[in-house]
Amino acid sequence: MSDTVNPAVIRRADYAAPAFLIDSVALEFDLVPERTIVKSTMRVRRNPDAGAAHGAPGARLELMGEALEFIGAAIDGKALPEGAVRAHEHGLTIEHAPDAFTLTIESACDAGANTTLSGLYVSSGNFFTQCEAEGFRRITYFLDRPDVMATYTVTLRADKAAYPVLLSNGNLIEEGELPDGRHFAKWEDPFKKPSYLFALVAGKLVSIDERIRSGSGKEKLLQVWVEPHDLDKTRHAMDSLIHSIRWDEERFGLELDLDRFMIVAVSDFNMGAMENKGLNIFNTKYVLANQETATDTDFGNIEAVVGHEYFHNWTGNRVTCRDWFQLSLKEGLTVFRDQEFSADMQGGATDEAARAVKRIEDVRVLRQMQFAEDAGPMAHPVRPESFVEINNFYTMTVYEKGAEVVRMYQTLFGREGFRRGMDLYFKRHDGQAVTCDDFRHAMADANGRDLAQFERWYSQAGTPRISVRTAYDAVAQRYSVTLAQGYGDASNAARETQKGPLLIPFAIGLIGRDGKDIALRLEGEAEAKGTTRVIELTEQEQTFTFVDVKEAPLPSLLRNFSAPVIVEYDYTNDELAFLLAHDSDPFNRWEAGQRLATRELLALAARAQAGEPLALDDSTVAAFSRVLTDETLSPAFRDLAMMLPSESYLAEQMAEADPAAVHAARQFARKRLANALKRDWLSIYESHATPGAYEPSPEAAGHRALKNLALAYLAEADDPADAIRLANAQYDNANNMTDRAAALAALLAASASAGTDAAERALEDFYRRFEQEPLVIDKWFALQATQRGSAQRPVIDIVRKLMAHPAFTLRNPNRARSLIFSFCAANPSQFHSADGSGYAFWAEQVVALDALNPQVAARLARSLELWRRYTPALREKMREALERVAGQVKSRDVREIVEKALA
Ligand code: B3K
Ligand code: ZN
Numbered sequence: 001m002s003d004t005v006n007p008a009v010i011r012r013a014d015y016a017a018p019a020f021l022i023d024s025v026a027l028e029f030d031l032v033p034e035r036t037i038v039k040s041t042m043r044v045r046r047n048p049d050a051g052a053a054h055g056a057p058g059a060r061l062e063l064m065g066e067a068l069e070f071i072g073a074a075i076d077g078k079a080l081p082e083g084a085v086r087a088h089e090h091g092l093t094i095e096h097a098p099d100a101f102t103l104t105i106e107s108a109c110d111a112g113a114n115t116t117l118s119g120l121y122v123s124s125g126n127f128f129t130q131c132e133a134e135g136f137r138r139i140t141y142f143l144d145r146p147d148v149m150a151t152y153t154v155t156l157r158a159d160k161a162a163y164p165v166l167l168s169n170g171n172l173i174e175e176g177e178l179p180d181g182r183h184f185a186k187w188e189d190p191f192k193k194p195s196y197l198f199a200l201v202a203g204k205l206v207s208i209d210e211r212i213r214s215g216s217g218k219e220k221l222l223q224v225w226v227e228p229h230d231l232d233k234t235r236h237a238m239d240s241l242i243h244s245i246r247w248d249e250e251r252f253g254l255e256l257d258l259d260r261f262m263i264v265a266v267s268d269f270n271m272g273a274m275e276n277k278g279l280n281i282f283n284t285k286y287v288l289a290n291q292e293t294a295t296d297t298d299f300g301n302i303e304a305v306v307g308h309e310y311f312h313n314w315t316g317n318r319v320t321c322r323d324w325f326q327l328s329l330k331e332g333l334t335v336f337r338d339q340e341f342s343a344d345m346q347g348g349a350t351d352e353a354a355r356a357v358k359r360i361e362d363v364r365v366l367r368q369m370q371f372a373e374d375a376g377p378m379a380h381p382v383r384p385e386s387f388v389e390i391n392n393f394y395t396m397t398v399y400e401k402g403a404e405v406v407r408m409y410q411t412l413f414g415r416e417g418f419r420r421g422m423d424l425y426f427k428r429h430d431g432q433a434v435t436c437d438d439f440r441h442a443m444a445d446a447n448g449r450d451l452a453q454f455e456r457w458y459s460q461a462g463t464p465r466i467s468v469r470t471a472y473d474a475v476a477q478r479y480s481v482t483l484a485q486g487y488g489d490a491s492n493a494a495r496e497t498q499k500g501p502l503l504i505p506f507a508i509g510l511i512g513r514d515g516k517d518i519a520l521r522l523e524g525e526a527e528a529k530g531t532t533r534v535i536e537l538t539e540q541e542q543t544f545t546f547v548d549v550k551e552a553p554l555p556s557l558l559r560n561f562s563a564p565v566i567v568e569y570d571y572t573n574d575e576l577a578f579l580l581a582h583d584s585d586p587f588n589r590w591e592a593g594q595r596l597a598t599r600e601l602l603a604l605a606a607r608a609q610a611g612e613p614l615a616l617d618d619s620t621v622a623a624f625s626r627v628l629t630d631e632t633l634s635p636a637f638r639d640l641a642m643m644l645p646s647e648s649y650l651a652e653q654m655a656e657a658d659p660a661a662v663h664a665a666r667q668f669a670r671k672r673l674a675n676a677l678k679r680d681w682l683s684i685y686e687s688h689a690t691p692g693a694y695e696p697s698p699e700a701a702g703h704r705a706l707k708n709l710a711l712a713y714l715a716e717a718d719d720p721a722d723a724i725r726l727a728n729a730q731y732d733n734a735n736n737m738t739d740r741a742a743a744l745a746a747l748l749a750a751s752a753s754a755g756t757d758a759a760e761r762a763l764e765d766f767y768r769r770f771e772q773e774p775l776v777i778d779k780w781f782a783l784q785a786t787q788r789g790s791a792q793r794p795v796i797d798i799v800r801k802l803m804a805h806p807a808f809t810l811r812n813p814n815r816a817r818s819l820i821f822s823f824c825a826a827n828p829s830q831f832h833s834a835d836g837s838g839y840a841f842w843a844e845q846v847v848a849l850d851a852l853n854p855q856v857a858a859r860l861a862r863s864l865e866l867w868r869r870y871t872p873a874l875r876e877k878m879r880e881a882l883e884r885v886a887g888q889v890k891s892r893d894v895r896e897i898v899e900k901a902l903a
Pocket of ligand 1: 132308309391
């Protein structure tokens with residue numbers, strides 16, 4: 001194939017409309033694991049809007065295809081002779097295609113041997129598909145690009161005993177018996193869609209069903225399909241689906257457009273879930289839950305992911321992406337929608353403190369993961385300019401930073417303004433494949449604003465830094481705030497994209513000595529308006545002056561994290577303690593504690609590096625003690641406030657990351673807080689028990705979270721005897737997985753600090769008790785992979801031993817993630833062990849996974865991408881491991897990651 005058809009690097013600037021369009025497709029499947037025959041009949045026509053180069057008469061039609069066996073093709077019923085059609089590694093070339101015609105293609109694929117979990121594959125004996133981004137071409141030859149939208153009719157034929165259930169997108173229009181014990185089902189999707197939204201499922205599955213009426217009164221059938229033994233774990237997913245449908249009607253006026261909406265769970269799946277039209281396919285992890293097997297976090301994640309996939313029905317499916325560079329058009333927007341959904345479910349529209357809990361959790365993820373991505377070789381804008389493998393760009397930047405970009409429209413225009421923009425977006429683009437610019441223009445036009453500058457949020461990579469200076473003039477009673485924006489020392493990948501200042505909505509409040517908010521009046525305004533103002537920073541540097549300020553205030557900056565930026569301001573420790581105690585903005589209350597903790601922990605890490613003794617100020621301990629015991633705050637908030645910044649976040653803040661020093665510092669601080677506040681922890685442990693029947697409500701979950709945090713801290717105390725006693729009792733008596741898993745984690749921590757084997761009994765019991773529950777066994781692996789190790793008992797030894805456990809397999813992504821990813825990405829001090837043993841293990845596993853499943857291998861490969869930011873000794877060992885992998889891997893997926901890391 002020529003490089004122009006399959007270039008190594010795909011660039012946004014090279015986008016060209018397709019030369020041909022496919023208006024409708026009828027697919028017929030004869031499902032057999034080793035050789036499934038697919039017959040596709042398409043209505044094809046030349047695209048009137050294609051560029052001249054493509055539209056020339058006699059142009060050839062290039063269809064994409066991968067890992068397919070070509071059987072035959074016909075145009076308007078006439079078989080194509082040899083020479084007129086050519087099958088090759090990347091697809092099918094048809095010479096001299098007419099202007100409009102019916103194209104029939106027959107091909108075969110081997111689903112049974114497909115370990116990539118992209119295209120058609122078999123899992124536990126059942127058939128599933130995954131097409132986004134480019135898996136449809138592994139099922140049949142097609143114009144597998146999102147700007148080619150067609151209507152689909154799908155006929156599935158299979159052995160009835162082995163595959164009693166046959167599902168595809170849309171509505172079931174016919175089913176019946178066939179000779180030889182076979183049967184068929186015919187599905188029709190009335191909506192045009194891109195090929196990445198196609199799906200089929202066939203096998204032995206059962207469903208729970210609900211019938212509901214949508215807002216306009218139409219009856220809808222909702223189903224959650226699972227393997228028979230999992231039927232008792234579907235209620236929460238179904239409830240989450242019903243809540244999602246109601247929420248989208250209420251908040252955005254968007255109704256379910258199909259008569260039937262299905263969710264199917266599969267245990268072998270590369271990511272969380274997939275929004276195929278009317279037939280969402282989910283990783284079992286985001287469907288199955290009951291109190292015995294799932295934690296409160298799992299319940300929350302399921303609600304969020306069910307919501308996310310459902311919300312895609314409008315943001316992604318009805319309006320889709322023109323090309324994959326626009327991925328954030330659907331992902332950033334849909335993450336924003338699922339975040340708002342979860343916040344509304346927790347706190348309603350108005351309970352700001354409860355909503356803040358969700359906001360804090362989301363910002364933690366963004367800062368920990370997306371900021372790190374932005375600092376490394378994979379840094380890219382929310383709308384990337386180029387890629388080698390699109391699957392590598394389902395990133396924190398596209399998803400989470402993309403969601404922050406969408407959130408900023410709402411921060412600028414308010415909920416009503418944002419809704420106006422959404423309404424206009426659907427009015428203009430329903431049924432189309434569009435771009436991020438189209439969304440921005442809808443927001444701008446609906447709100448009468450010029451948002452040209454805002455485009456930079458889509459085109460510039462790197463995390464913006466805002467440095468803040470303040471000045472108070474007591475005589476004039478003026479307080480000025482100067483904001484200056486830049487990117488600091490961004491990575492090369494990011495720097496190349498940076499062109500100019502951003503439009504940054506910056507929410508600010510001023511706090512008086514009494515701890516209360518001051519009414520805000522900006523210079524030039526007739527009167528004060530509110531106590532939080534969103535000021536708009538548009539230049540490199542700008543000063544905003546508040547008047548009538550009677551005393552020197554304390555600024556509360558970037559309230560509710562109004563933009564995805566780093567704020568630099570020299571608060572004193574006392575000021576941070578004051579904000580932690582008084583800020584009316586719950587997000588910034590939490591933020592003050594995090595700033596204080598980060599500063600202290602980094603100082604401790606520096607001392608650990610220098611071999612100096614470690615010490616933590618009484619005043620810092622006291623500031624945390626006050627939050628912990630403040631009964632006016634919700635338990636969920638206190639849990640988050642007492643959670644120290646993660647080791648990886650802290651390491652990221654150092655000039656040269658030193659995981660061992662960070663670990664020593666953080667452990668020291670945890671121990672200090674454990675010992676100093678022991679009486680508080682014990683009383684919190686008692687007072688936040690949730691006796692009686694298990695309830696998954698946010699309130700009950702908050703109590704459990706705080707109680708289990710207390711247990712975790714107690715396990716760090718010099719004498720962990722109390723913790724071991726309480727954890728053993730909690731383990732035995734737990735009526736839910738949250739408590740049982742937390743007890744096991746506490747026992748593992750206590751045995752590490754006390755050098756005992758306090759966890760052995762519970763570990764064994766846990767395995768035996770849940771042997772039949774794969775998702776729980778994943779937790780069993782993950783808890784062991786993330787445990788604290790010691791020189792005598794390095795975790796790498798435990799992990800290697802577990803790799804040989806009969807329950808371990810590399811083929812199941814959840815299992816691989818539970819052991820390998822947990823160790824490589826969530827246990828930094830053990831993974832970055834000075835002897836390089838973690839890196840050697842990483843290299844082995846990346847190479848092994850690459851041969852089975854490149855997408856999963858590429859994710860794992862990313863755990864070394866920040867190697868240049870580490871201390872010299874580690875850096876050298878990481879580079880060696882990366883080079884070893886670069887020399888062995890075959891897939892485009894992993895190559896892109898390691899080559900960018902080494903470049
Ligand atoms: N759209 C899918 C992700 C597909 C990933 C392909 N590698 C799930 C989601 O974001 O909803
Ligand atoms: Zn999504």
